[in-house]
Amino acid sequence: MSRLTASHVALKRSGRAILDDVSFVLEGGSFVALVGANGSGKSTLLSVLSGLIKADAGEVRLDGAPLASLERRDLARRRAYLPQTPRAEWPIAVERLVALGLTPHLPTFGELPGGWEPRLTEAIAACDLSDHRFQPATTLSGGELARAMLARALIGEPQIVLADEPTSGLDPRHALDTVGRLKALASQGKLVVAALHDLTLAARYATHLMALHTGRLVAFGPIGETLTPELLRHVFEVEARIQGAGENAFVDYLRPATQS
């Protein structure tokens, strides 16, 4: 099982601290919901965890090895990263786009080996895209494209999935499907970290909660213990009511928190 460790990660951009002394240990088998207000550093943290951005201070280790020391293709085989609102640049067929997820598994030259075909079909079906398989990716709707990108991220069967708002733009049915799939990956022993804005979805599906506030880690732990009205007041500046637990959890926002 993989283990992703961040120790004292800090990052500054034009004098402003985007991430400030963030440390944690994440283990396979958990589905971590990364929450925080806009601009709290969620996307940056995911980029740092995936090795795309180098932190100014501190380091991230994957199974004990610093990310910077790993060969890029090796890292790409072990973790998948899904940015926020990804875009297809050419009208390639959906199956082509999904197959691009296998890039780090390919030889430098040559096409997809024949053995990948069933997995491709499976990945496309799993994201409910079979009807769109040969459609140009640029003609997909936003939600369909988001699902295609998720299939792209999952087809390589990475040990770690880092997804930046994978449910944004999805209709309720497909949002549920997506978090359900991420949860299933976690129960297979993989590590999933996803930035989520829908706290009800997070409360129902995630195993852990990680909250960022102005670049600092303000809460991290099993979701049942960490997701509290106090936390939401601190992180989002809202009064919220949290009802139920587990699959019946429900987070309702009442009003903006009054300045104290």
Added chain:
Amino acid sequence: MKCPSRPPSYLVPGLSLIVLLALAAASLFVGRVYVSPVDLIAGLASSHSTLAALVVTELRLPRAVLAILVGASLGLSGAVLQGLLRNPLAEPGLLGVSNGAAVGAVISIYFGLAHAFPLATPLLALAGSMIAGALTFAFGRTSTLSLILAGAAVSSLMASFLAMALNFAPSPYAAYEMSTWMLGSLSERSWDHIMLAAPFIAIGMLILAMMGQAIDALALGETQALSLGIHLNRTRILVLLGVGLAVGAATSVTGSIGFIGLVAPHLVRPFVGHQPSRTLLPSTFLGAAVLLLADLGTRVIPTNTELKLGMLTSLLGAPFFFWLIVRMQKTAP
């Protein structure tokens, strides 16, 4: 599963190769002087210097070979650049190497070096393209945007040097010589020119041919390509090096030839499912084919002075450009 979007992978490259070979054959048989095909083939085979043999081995064959080399490097460079920049309007001149080559050539003409030493013009042009490429590299290696901006800056800097050379041309004849060189032509090029350019073109094209996987992954955007293990900086540097070598060397012997690099990838893209890596080989072949066709045009269209190749490709390319705009408006989401 059989599907229209998955033609066999050899089909499009194969067809474009056939087109290329047909045009190459035509370019040996067609010219200002009529030589019967039988004599031509005999000329190709024999070692005696008959008139037919001379026409074929010293005029038409080098011309066809050069057209293929130059057209292929333009076609491949265009396909790789459009893939790297994810911009359908990218073309090899964008990086400033073509204008750099022109400056080198113009310097050689300005100082009359070409009269002292026949290969002075292509050699200086080659040096010019390398300097321009190095300048683009120095300022544009960090990101795609800075690469485009640096290319544009270097291009216009070189263009202003060209204007300066024309301004201060020592004689009207020199000015005329400079401007005709810039129009681009394949005539009066010898095997020496080919020998000079071929190694650079070969190395450049070899580098570009290896970019397939990177430009495919870039269809997902830079962040995802990076996350899939693609070395973006290395890719940018290699593409610049490949284009610099191939197009720089090509422009050095023929002068600027526009639009081939822009058009060739578009001719094949719809037939390969828009997958960037699969445009490379057919674009290479079709780039060469289009240049052969344009060169045939310069020989067949009856004019008093020689029709310049670069002028003709630009003339053919402009309507294509308009068509592209109209089509993009139609397919835009």
